[in-house]
Every structure is written in structure tokens, then in C-alpha cells.
Amino acid sequence: METSIWSPTELNYVCDYPPFCHYGSGDIRTRRIMDIKDPTSRNYNSSLNYFNEELYTFFQQLPEAQRFYSGTNVAIIPSSTVGKAPVVLSAVVNYLNLNFHNRFLYNSNFLVRNTSLTSAHNGGTRDEQAHMETITVNARPNNLPLILLDDVYTSGASMRACERLLRAQGVTVIYKLALGKTI
Numbered sequence: 001m002e003t004s005i006w007s008p009t010e011l012n013y014v015c016d017y018p019p020f021c022h023y024g025s026g027d028i029r030t031r032r033i034m035d036i037k038d039p040t041s042r043n044y045n046s047s048l049n050y051f052n053e054e055l056y057t058f059f060q061q062l063p064e065a066q067r068f069y070s071g072t073n074v075a076i077i078p079s080s081t082v083g084k085a086p087v088v089l090s091a092v093v094n095y096l097n098l099n100f101h102n103r104f105l106y107n108s109n110f111l112v113r114n115t116s117l118t119s120a121h122n123g124g125t126r127d128e129q130a131h132m133e134t135i136t137v138n139a140r141p142n143n144l145p146l147i148l149l150d151d152v153y154t155s156g157a158s159m160r161a162c163e164r165l166l167r168a169q170g171v172t173v174i175y176k177l178a179l180g181k182t183i
Contacts, residue, residue, distance in 0.1 A: 008175055011159070014054045017152055017180030033152060033180045036088045048088065051179050052095040059100065071103055073146040075110035075166060077158050078135060080119040089149050092179075104147070109139035111162055120154065131161030137169045145173040153178035 006012060018027045035047035074093050076086045085108075093106045115134040120126050135158075148162055153176075163174055 006175060008173060011153055011156070011176050011178060011181060013153060013178040013181040014051055014058075015180055016183045018183055029180065036151065036179070039087055048091060051092060055092065055096060056099055059096065071105060071144045073110065073141040073144050073171075074104045074106040075141065075146055075148050075162065076106070076108070077148065077150040077162050078111050078113035080113065080117045082113050082116045084113075089151060089179075093149070105142075105144070107139050107141070110137060110141055110146075111165070112136055112138045120157075126155040126157045128157040128161045128164075131158045132164065135161060135165060137165050140169050141166065141171055143170075143172075145175065146171050147175045147177050150176075150178045152180045152182060154182040 015029045015032070017033050018030050031043065032047040032050055035041040035043040036051065038044065041047075076089045076093075078084075079086065090106065090108075093104050096104050113134055114136050117125065117130060117134055146166065148159065148166070150159055153159060159176055159178075163176065166174060
């Protein structure tokens, strides 16, 4: 895992993500990210298992992660499409809950996209304000620390927007976590 300690100010992430358009399908990190974005992919399960195991090992080995054991909220950055469920990231949270005695409290209403945007990788905006205007916090997280989870971090616009929205609702401790960070 690329992140070696939990940082409440920096991005925590599992692996570098060399984009498909630059590196093609020859890079294993690119293939894993692409596979988890497509549940019909023949390698979906093995790629999901890779990320599950990486995060499980990370949480197990770090003394800093013990603060999460008393309970932690998880908010998943919503898809650019209204109503599109975060299948992969929900599966990751479920896996962590199986292994850490349901310590991760995910509520799909923490962050909800209320207006669709063209996805950034299809030429849509990477503007933070556009995300601020199209995402709402429909359920206020309790006072536990919160992990803000995304599959791929590129410009950080959606991550920053979601962090701002959650802080406006009173969330004070936010750890940003992505499966892949675009290089």
C-alpha cells in the first residue's frame, strides 16, 4: 500500500493509478482499477480481493488505525450519475466490517448526488464548485471519525467538495482514502 501511516490531512491510498489512456492495459494497477469499475469483468473478484486484502493488512498493521476500532463513519463519494450505487466501495466496506466486527458505519445518505454530471474521465468538469452544487449531505454523520472513500483520486475536486460539505455539517475528523491515485 502506498500510504504508510494514516494522515488526517493528506490523501491515503492503496496504489498509484497509471491511467489506461497513457499506459494501456499492461500495468497491473491500471487493470485492477479498471476491473473493479466493471463488475462484469472476469477479473473483478480478484481485483476486489486485492484491494480488500491491502486495506485489511493496512488496518491491522498500523497503530494509528486502532482509533478506528471504536467505530468510524464511512462516506463514499457518489458517482457522477444520480442513483448509481457504489457497488465496489460498498463491497470494500462490507469486507472490512466482516473482519473488524462492524466498526465501519456506512450510510448511503451521508453523501448523495442530486444532479448528474458528465464523468470527468469522459470530459466532464473537474471543478470543485460543480460538485458542491450537485451533492448533498442527507444524513448527518455522528461525532465519530469519518473515512471519505473514493475509488480513484485524480484532481481531488470531488474529494475536496465532499470534505467541505461534511465539515459544514460538523464533521471534524476526516481521513481521505482512495483505492488508486492517478499518477
